[in-house]
Amino acid sequence: MTHHDSRRDSGSPERILRVGLGFWDANTLLSAVELDVFGELAERPLDGEELRLRTGLHPRGAQDFLDALVALGFLDRDASGRYANTPDTARFLVRGAPEYIGGMLEMATHQLYPSWARLTEALRTGEPQRDEAGQNHMFDHMYADDDQRRTFQRAMTSLSSRPIAKIAERFPWPKYRTVADIGCSEGALLTGVLRRHAHLSGTGFDLPPVRPHFEEYVTSAGLTGRLSFRAGDFFADPLPRADVLVFGHVLHDWDLPTKRMLLKKAYEALPADGAVIVFETLIDDERRENDFGLLMSLNMLVETKGGFDYTGADCRAWLAEAGFRDSRVEHLDGPDSMVVGTK
Numbered sequence: 001m002t003h004h005d006s007r008r009d010s011g012s013p014e015r016i017l018r019v020g021l022g023f024w025d026a027n028t029l030l031s032a033v034e035l036d037v038f039g040e041l042a043e044r045p046l047d048g049e050e051l052r053l054r055t056g057l058h059p060r061g062a063q064d065f066l067d068a069l070v071a072l073g074f075l076d077r078d079a080s081g082r083y084a085n086t087p088d089t090a091r092f093l094v095r096g097a098p099e100y101i102g103g104m105l106e107m108a109t110h111q112l113y114p115s116w117a118r119l120t121e122a123l124r125t126g127e128p129q130r131d132e133a134g135q136n137h138m139f140d141h142m143y144a145d146d147d148q149r150r151t152f153q154r155a156m157t158s159l160s161s162r163p164i165a166k167i168a169e170r171f172p173w174p175k176y177r178t179v180a181d182i183g184c185s186e187g188a189l190l191t192g193v194l195r196r197h198a199h200l201s202g203t204g205f206d207l208p209p210v211r212p213h214f215e216e217y218v219t220s221a222g223l224t225g226r227l228s229f230r231a232g233d234f235f236a237d238p239l240p241r242a243d244v245l246v247f248g249h250v251l252h253d254w255d256l257p258t259k260r261m262l263l264k265k266a267y268e269a270l271p272a273d274g275a276v277i278v279f280e281t282l283i284d285d286e287r288r289e290n291d292f293g294l295l296m297s298l299n300m301l302v303e304t305k306g307g308f309d310y311t312g313a314d315c316r317a318w319l320a321e322a323g324f325r326d327s328r329v330e331h332l333d334g335p336d337s338m339v340v341g342t343k
């Protein structure tokens with residue numbers, strides 16, 4: 001990927017304006033998700049007035065809003081003026097669809113957008129811009145609220161589903177019998193991997209408030225017998241023992257001493273020849289290409305006390321320090337890659 005070169009020096013201010021006003025596009029899409037425009041169109045196309053009434057829009061902005069979604073490529077409109085989902089919005093933005101990605105966008109609306117409005121302050125001070133993020137246990141605070149907890153779990157599942165499918169497909173699972181996912185959230189990784197590999201059993205490790213979400217998700221996937229939940233706090237408790245330990249989008253939440261502590265605990269919990277899988281929106285080693293990974297790291301700046309994203313080379317160095325005998329980096333999907341370390 002060398003897309004950054006084509007983004008520079010085009011001789012036109014268009015890209016500068018487009019990025020600078022990127023919140024126009026973003027808010028239009030986020031409002032459409034919040035108002036469930038795509039869900040209302042799941043069954044059949046609707047004319048503008050019916051769609052307006054169903055989504056509760058005031059007449060003043062309705063037509064511009066819906067036609068902006070057409071112009072942005074998120075809706076189609078036929079010759080008779082009826083609106084319909086595009087193949088992508090039908091697939092990824094209808095709530096309840098198996099590949100629904102809107103959980104992440106719901107979290108963007110409620111949580112990330114207000115923090116990002118204060119990015120300059122975060123850059124000047126190094127401080128997160130969510131009131132509760134300054135506390136040691138930001139998750140305790142977020143999980144105290146049922147809605148926030150559910151939105152966050154859904155966001156994680158939606159963001160992780162594609163890299164998880166690749167991990168299920170590409171990692172040499174036949175060599176191992178047990179897997180534990182540290183910071184498992186609803187259990188999307190374990191479910192994806194165990195569905196594909198019938199010989200495996202798994203443990204999800206996460207904070208106690210996550211248990212009901214995990215159990216609901218795993219039950220609906222029909223995997224209750226092979227999967228269990230272990231409630232714990234990885235600061236205070238040892239990690240569960242398993243042949244493979246997974247950290248998905250977990251290390252980037254924390255500062256460097258915590259990252260190192262978690263990898264050390266993983267080493268201790270693994271048998272000889274056991275493996276750790278770390279998957280994230282890894283930054284490329286040159287720190288030039290993976291803009292999503294770099295922006296994710298700024299997201300950790302505004303959202304967490306010490307979190308940051310990192311390169312594959314960074315992670316391999318930490319794995320070596322923790323004692324792992326070898327490691328490798330493999331691209332998964334989109335901005336996500338995994339680092340695999342062997343004890």
Ligand SMILES: C[S@@+](CC[C@H](N)C(=O)[O-])C[C@H]1O[C@@H](n2cnc3c(N)ncnc32)[C@H](O)[C@@H]1O
Nearest residue numbers: 139156160183185206207232233234235248249
């Ligand atoms: C960013 S989410 C990643 C979820 C999932 N692994 C994925 O890739 O989609 C981080 C997870 O770490 C969990 N977590 C945070 N602090 C924890 C702690 N002290 N002990 C155990 N789990 C924790 C959170 O509850 C959350 O599920």
